Amino acid sequence: MTTTLYQEPWEELEAILGADDVQRLKVYFEELSPGETARVISRLREDDQERLLTLLSPEDASGLDEQVDLLGKLDAQKSAAILREMEVEEADEVRQLSQFAPDTAGGLMITEYLVYPDSFKIGDVLEDLREHTDLYAKYDIQYVYVTSSNGELIGVLRLRDLLLSPRETPLTQIMISRPVQVRTVTTLDDLQHLFDRHAYFGIPVADEQGRLVGVVRRDDVEEAIGERADRTFLKFTGIVGGEELRSMALPLRAYRRLSWLSINIVLNIVAASVITFYQDTIAAVIALAVFLPIISDMSGCSGNQAVAVSLRELTLGLVRPYEVLRVLLKEAGVGIINGLLLGVLLGSVAWAWWGNPYLGLVVGGAMALNTVVAVGLGGTIPLLLRRMRMDPALASGPILTTVTDMCGFFLVLSFATAALPWVAG
């Protein structure tokens, strides 16, 4: 009788890593389906993830770019240790890219590309390609760049231009002169706009002296934009620092979430303190205690819709941070329509529930007014934060709900206090 012990795929990987068995490691990944690879690696503890990176030789790891990304996430001391184990030439390149901010042309560019002097002819290039077939096999070749003697980029050729011209043609004769280029500090936003406008696969990157230092590819830009959209969403919901994986250590995950929650609870206490000024009113009309959380939550919802639209328009460059007034006017319309409808709905419920039309007026009126406030603030807060060079994805939500809570509590409770003889009836 045999007992079959089911082993999860990451448990097998942990065993392989524990045994430092490089050969079995290679076989393991070759047999794993694409979808499983990411999932299995994500299940490893961080120290096992590092060990994996150390065990795999640079050629086996799925590409230098991804290593840089992973290195960026490890702390400095650990990355230095891993860099030491790489081959000198490749490690140099990783180190060089790490010095640029991740969402810039410098941080996104690849440094393996084909470049030839302006004295070359088509035939010279074809000969070089033939000589270095093995080396170039790993390159992502889309264009051939032509530089002057001081390293300045002066032209570009598409690979197919090489196919369609006689061997004796000088590169300078068929190249596209003064091609579009960017600097290492060019931002992701600007890269996105360039690639939206032009059907390029890649754009050459120049350093401050105008020398060609790399190529930023369309698909790396698209990927970075996708990752940024992910980060925006996570930050908005209070997952700070980008990526939380459930494979991370528990104290770290709790701490990262708590940093945002603890600010939020303080803001919540501040907002709710408005209620303490109206305890007599609540004692007279207990029904108000039912509507305070509803008004707080609904204002937050309406406001966050406007925040989401503004965050998206800011990212896409469809609105500029100074256009506060335009956004305010645009949102005011939505706020008035939705405020009226939500106010009538909630007011009717209050009237029907407690049989008091004045309670309905107080609750519905406060809901309507506060929706206008919430939508207007939600639309403009991200713009104002951007102008103050703060991160709108992170700060908009807490600021919005604090202000709309205070305002909503004040509106409904002060209305009720003013109409107390009728509302308490």
Added chain:
Amino acid sequence: MTTTLYQEPWEELEAILGADDVQRLKVYFEELSPGETARVISRLREDDQERLLTLLSPEDASGLDEQVDLLGKLDAQKSAAILREMEVEEADEVRQLSQFAPDTAGGLMITEYLVYPDSFKIGDVLEDLREHTDLYAKYDIQYVYVTSSNGELIGVLRLRDLLLSPRETPLTQIMISRPVQVRTVTTLDDLQHLFDRHAYFGIPVADEQGRLVGVVRRDDVEEAIGERADRTFLKFTGIVGGEELRSMALPLRAYRRLSWLSINIVLNIVAASVITFYQDTIAAVIALAVFLPIISDMSGCSGNQAVAVSLRELTLGLVRPYEVLRVLLKEAGVGIINGLLLGVLLGSVAWAWWGNPYLGLVVGGAMALNTVVAVGLGGTIPLLLRRMRMDPALASGPILTTVTDMCGFFLVLSFATAALPWVAG
């Protein structure tokens, strides 16, 4: 004396569109900076956006792919009108692509690629390239595909392979046989995993009969992933249907946001109805009215953090919908740590504010317990919704906050009722 009237760029464009001046339209866009183009078009009313599409000839519009995307957003009748005005051949292609779901290989693929029969030699291909230079100039050529006589894909060559082999070499001799291929129905998730694993620029797409019908490119997949991340965020905040632009008509914008808000307010009323059962307790301890909105909001925050992590892990394929128990255990740890800390914090505030340690215990205990509930639910609700084939980005938030509100109100008010002699003291 002359008066200079400042005109916003989209006002100028509106004037050009009003005059049906195609020539001025071309000049206008040539002179516009990349960043401004998107912003200006977004400022147009929808009818002007359509007119723009109609006025620009297909060659002037920035590419067939983007037209398909835009057509997908117009309603069926209007798109048919625009399709009629396109050249017959191009319109056919747009219609064909429109029949596939947008986030599948069929919806993402291009249909302009190079394909040759298996009887061809390198020289035949080079001759064809030379003959059709003008036509192919618009193509995005990365690979050359080889098909058998029945249209089945049997091999692929990279463009550089053409450069490095003698003219008399048969394609079948140097091609990569049985290349990776997908079906028109292959999902974006699967495409993402394939491109993550392989350094391809494009993957050939076959129909149900195995015939080559298109090529899906890496950068189109990356772009679709970025757009999906955008949509997830927007849906999560209640902007349903994807993209709201402030250039859309006011009633439409109000309506789209209201559809989500009106469900939310009903759920809010249901949740708050729990409070009505404890009106006597609140009458005895008015301070509770202050803490109900705080507990509601903080539980929502803690839960939504867990929702965000689960949505992301689902999208990346790092967690499977059936792994509810694993996620629950992982989240329980975070919930207990953060619940204890938030509970102690809020309980201390209640004690200090009202000078009643029992009130602190009631409020802090409810906060702690409800945080565990919220974090556990937040982590698992997206998985359960996905298993029920519902959209977790859209439904997770409202379901989560309704349940955590009800549970939080019940916990704090039933604790207070049980401890009424001490809490009211």
